[in-house]
Amino acid sequence: MIAALLLSAALACPFCEAPGLTLSDQLAESDVVVLAEWLEADRGGDSKDNPAYTRFLVKKSLKGPYAEGKKLKLRGYQSGETGETLLLTAGGGEILEWDLPVPISEAGFEYLRNNPGPDAPAADRLRYYLAHLEHPDDLVASDAYGEFGNVPFEEVEAIADELPRAKLAQWVADPDTDPSRLAFYGMLLGLCGTDADAEVLRKRIFAGTDEFRIGVDGLMSGLLLLTGEQGLKELEDAKLRPKYILGPDGQPLKDAAGEPIPVPFSEVYAAMQAVRFMWTYGGERIPKDRLKEALRLQLAYSDLAEVVIADLSRWKDWAAMDRIVGLYTNEAYDVPAVKRAIIQYLLEAERDVPENAPSDAPEPPHVAAARKHLAVIEAEDPELVERARDVLYSVF
Known part of the structure; x- marks a missing residue:
């Protein structure tokens, strides 16, 4: 279920939750x-x-x-x-x-009056809403933020040169910035920032805290947009490889009892989201093979395995096959959802052959390997494999 939800492609701009109805929507519909x-x-x-x-x-x-x-x-x-x-x-x-009356100031009403409208070019609409982010009137600020949730990432990226870089850096650094908007601002800063802005993002990301932090996934994504492979290595070294939070000296931070502080699961999950973001939206900033390598690290977390395996299957990362199959008999991963994900991964690999290949062309090695692994699993769990096949071929 988790994998199905996360695999659905979002058309709206990432890290910006669209409200049920923006003010411009209300104006158009009333x-x-x-x-x-x-x-x-x-x-x-x-x-x-x-x-x-x-x-x-x-x-x-x-x-x-x-x-x-x-x-x-x-x-x-x-x-x-x-x-x-x-x-x-x-x-x-x-x-x-x-409709139910909505409290609104005169400034808010003028904001509504002057909005470009749904038929205006996307760039004109976004410029208008950019100018009203963090407006003193909270209704205006929230609505301007919400408008970005209704547009594709590509349209936001197209106006990267017009983004308010200095303001974004200030909002990212400010601990009082609304946490629900922090991820979005981090992503925007990644589109327009400088080396100095990358340091602003690093300071927030690698703060050395075990608290649950809203928006850190967008900050990580912004860092990857700005720094590419270097930022990815930093995330791997701080969030994905170590078991404990590391201090500036590279040693684990310790709690009041002198025990090392584990890297919170929420931070690992945020790093996974950043890697997934870069796969979908990052273009050529980071080679696809490097993103696959980073995602494989998260197979170490049984709670993420279902999602990670589904992504690696979608990304056709057949180099991870032996490691993924090895999880099938690992007690920590002995849950139906993970086993189904492993079987579906193998089924996808088995049928991943080049289009229009000659009938006498040799079989790709990953196809033969997948078939061999499936035969072993099917001998143990025939019903599970059969159900996985039914689901796969009923969808495709």
């Missing part, structure tokens, strides 16, 4: 969009003739028939304070259905 001031509200009574209501005063209008100065009386009780401004939206054509 028939009425106004900035309104809360006036009063009444909870109503038990009688149908005395329903709850809320009154608003239209301050500004973007869409719909309600001009500035119009008073609206809407069904339902909406608490508020005198002078409070809200975004009111409605759809449904002639019989309007009003």
